[in-house]
Amino acid sequence: MRIFLTGASGFIGSALVPQLIRAGHRVLGLARSDASAEKLAAAGVDVHRGALTDLDSLRRGAAACDGVIHCAFSHDDLNDFAGNCEMDRGAIEALGSALVGTDRPLVVTAGTARFTRGQVLTEDEALDASTGGPRAASEQLALSFASRGVRVSSLRLPPSVHDDGDNGFVPMLIELARKTGRSGYIGDGENRWPAVHRLDAARLFVLALEKAPAGARLHAVGDEGISTRDIAGVIGRKLGLPVESVPREHFGWIGAFFALDTPASSALTQARFGWKPEQAGLLADLERRTFHDRRPR
Structure with a gap:
């Protein structure tokens, strides 16, 4: 198949592109800059x-594939998460509307x-804005296209998708620890975060594209729930803090996320699609990395 991929040059997309190509698919990648376009062309992407x-442009890309x-998800203004989610809903509406009545697959990220x-x-639990925040509303919108002739599925990612080059929440915690001279957790630190390695997540995107039925929800979860105290512990030990x-x-705007106790299971995804995490878990991945100690002197 020819696949239209948004976020093709991003952290997850750049791992997904080679897996799609190895699976025999051609990739048409969305690029908003010359640098992204050059990166995609070098990777064999249209x-x-x-x-x-x-x-x-989103409608044209979807209709051509x-x-x-x-x-893709906008991180241009990390302080405006609700606005970024509104942008995401607009993109999903455009992509889905281009596929209505075609029974073509649409995999969205939640x-x-x-x-x-x-x-x-x-995976069987639905989320809405009251239980899952503004991004859950994007998932609701996406799955509504299942009744309009689109083989849409939602692939839910945990707060930490990790590997070299990660620029998400955990690297923010690492940098904050460097700046403040301590590695912190909230309360007793027993609240849990799920996590997944980006190569495992990329494999699941391909399976969702090829196999997921309309309306399916899949969980790309390797670690069901790691205590935030354990995450802080590895960071502190590696930095000597x-x-x-x-x-x-202490955490600024990301404190609201780091305070969540939000474990998630991928048992149903593994049973339904034959997917299993193969890469290192978050703590092991952090342990293998080299942290440069930039503590204030």
């Missing part, structure tokens, strides 16, 4: 110029984070 805010994987503490999220409980405000 380039489609556009952006998440250019809805006509046999399937769509939507990995999240496992939710506000209910202590319960393990499963004290590990201690700190107020949520």
